[in-house]
Amino acid sequence: MNYIIFGGSGFIGTHLIKLLKNECLNKDDHIYDIDIVMPGEEGVVPGVVEKIEGVEYIRLDVRKTIDFEFQPTEKDIIFNLAAVHRTPGHPDHAYFETNILGAENVTNFAEKYGINKILFTSSIAPYGAAEELKTEDTLPTPNTPYGISKLVAEKIHQIWQAKDKNRELTIVRPGIVYGKGEHGNMTRLYKALRGHYFMYTGRKDTIKACIYVKELVRFIKYRMLDNDFKGVDVFNCTYEPAFNIERICNTILKATDMHRHVPLLPAGLLMSIAKVVGPLGGKKVGIHPARVKKLMISTNISGKKLQTCGYKFHYTFEDTYKDWFADCDRKGLF
Template sequence: MKEKVIFVGASGFVGTRLIETANAEFDIKNLDKQGSHFYPDITVNGDVREQSSLDSHFLGQQTVVLLAAEHRDDVSPTSLYYDVNVQGTRNVLAAMDKNGVKNIIFTSSVAVYGLNKKNPDENHPIDPFNHYGKSKWQAEEVLRAWHSEEPEERSLTIIRPTVIFGERNRGNVYNLLKQIASGKFAMVGAGNNYKSMAYVGNIVEFIKYKLHNVEKGYQVYNYVDKPDLNMNQLVSEVEKSLSKKIPSVHLPYAVGMLGGFCFDILSKVTGKKYSISSVRVKKFCATTQFDASKVHACGFVAPYTLSQGLDRTLQYEFVSAKKDNITFVSE
């Protein structure tokens, strides 16, 4: 008999790849407020904000993987971050308690550490700079309180991924890769700032690894594919993968931020969302490196190197013919 696992919020980018990765090894149910393009047969409707839509679906489940989150930079109203990420977590835990489910894997974020920290590990002080990071930290606190009520019986694994990229994703990394690949790319700053990244094919394998190795207690892991690349090295990776020379244009940081503020104003005036904003320029120029020694020392072996993940993504998005146009929007 396969272990029964319920994925909450797995109709999106990471969840779809996770189902693809784990479907043959687990009896999976996907609960999401949105339908699944690829796995409608195992998907049921439910919203983490509505307790009544959750409870009955947790009956007989052994482990929960909580992926559901509000995560874009431009969510409005900002209360949605807390309604979904914090209260939604409380509701999931209540549904688990009503059905005797003791194990949960929760995807948090390195956003809990804040910007421009010096390679924080899992014990680094918490200092989120936006509502997403604040709400993820509050959700973690709710989970830790839940675990502490029955620490000998419950299993809690918190995974804090860095920015995740991969095939079919439409987020900040895709937008960056697209700009670089098009040759219409201007580097803001010197390009020496490092970026920790995670390939979706690796993060889902780690979640599956933890599903196979559920143990009572509490564990928290940063997830990053190492070694980190700086922005100039990332451009070189794109050049190598696509066999093309990318023009090198550098803009001063002040000019880049000014452009970001202009797009902020334009967005407010028109009501439209743009790929450029002051927050995204600030994040682009920040050094975002995170220590992932713990995850890579726990027995898990990532199936792809970071270079391989970038190459697979670039080839799929900009070289190979596509069978469909299904994509997933994230940060």
Template sequence: MKIILIGGSGFVGTQLIDRLLETSGVEVLNIDKNNSSKYPELTRIGNVMDWQTLAHHAKGGDVVVLLAAEHRDDVSPISLYYDINVEGMRNTLRAMEENGIKRLIFTSSVAVYGLDKDSPNEDTAIDPFNDYGKSKWQAEQVLHVWHRNHPDWNINIIRPTVIFGEGNRGNVYNLLKQIASGRFMMIGKGNNKKSMSYIGNIVAFICFLIAEKKQEGYEVYNYVDKPDFTTNDLVHHTGHILGKKIPTIRIPYGLGMLGGYGFDFLAFITRKKLNISSVRVKKFCATTQFSSSKAMSSGFVPPYTMEEGLRRMLEEEF
């Protein structure tokens, strides 16, 4: 089986290649606009905005895993979300059709549900609050229409929540780094629950879907590792694992948002991307809790618990 990763040079893609290479009878090729620092010999340079290059490199593939996305909070111009996430989907499908590849696994996002929802499942109404979530939903709609016209395809959509783990340099890493350093400021009460996904489990779930070898069908899965931690829980577990007493400064939510708007203004006038913004404060304080009962009833068993995943990341990074 030849598996084509599109956008596999980053955090998730690198870990996925690690796991796929442990499987006998599997050939892996990564297509990305950036070379892979770990697997340059498996990487071909290509952009999701260029379907012909994708088609050229994807020859002989059996399954495509689409990881490429524009996902940062501060992307400018905003049109990049739609260029990469939506048009990139169309170009990927065109390249697949050119090569007769009919199996696709697409990593979407729980951002399609919006914030502060009551543990949404795959049937919950869609209500994205930002352009990232909107563009991911539009990409899913492209896929839905495509499958209606190509019922013999096998399409699996995974909507993971925020992913953490060794090698991650995203929001969870920055949060844990602040906590571990003892310079952490809690905005709000810290009782808001945060659904998270450990990288080892996400890549295992992708491999599980690949191994099913279904020839047709259309499925959507939330992916979340349970239990859901509150921000207070993260502080507690981090301190316990690292053997540290973590001092916590608490700031009221309103004051935190006011500071976020101040950083928005500063970023606007300096034309610089800053680590603090009103969007990040809002996301930090929001309850982002999701159901993944469908994925967990599919026969998949996560190889790691949440506590094990957190311990592995903290001991590796800090």
């Protein structure tokens, strides 16, 4: 059996590979990490510098036709994690080139080798930015190049599945994914709290749907290895109910033994500061107009389907930050 992970050198892929190797790998199984970058190189998870023993690393670009030598089996699984995702941070065309061409080339590869099981990591970005609660049945209305490219990629995977009723496709739409090696929104939030420069932006009740990376990869394992199903299913991968920014901040502070008063700053004032500081390097600390705007808009995503599908959560929300802190030797969240 082959576990073929496109984008396996990234944040989620690194955690998925560790889980598969530690808990799922049998004698004749193989794990393939297919990525344009390898562990230890610029552009992958900071701090992950060594390749994992027993994993075959193959440098390929999903924007191009995919092929490599391996022995296919009837039980092979593809995990398509490859994406250009950080926003802001890339020119518009980069999202479309990687996310759409990547979906086409991965599904063509599956078609060529008769692989009938794919898990695709999409995003909550296809829902678009709005305060209303979103379920898996909500009509997607993406309003960013990233969200549009991810929705198109979902459709490409669904077309692949529709060609054969026996094919299995799971699409996961994670909220903010956090944990060791993230170096994204949650890491910046922690650093801002620690540095006394985080302030609530106009409100404390902004909802930010999120999921711990170890919980996400365990659900991916549960869905693809512990279940047999036919057809297509979509799961929002977020905690239910989604937590607001005040709850998130208080949980981080408690888990990392910090004592901070977090002030409330008028939204207009912070946006004005961001417009001045952003071009001067404010992006490094999250003071950038696009990121400030994201702070002010809820990502109100329902995780009820995930909560009721039979999967048993391994961590409470509070325990996720304690576990992450322990993974970093209690020196911070990074």
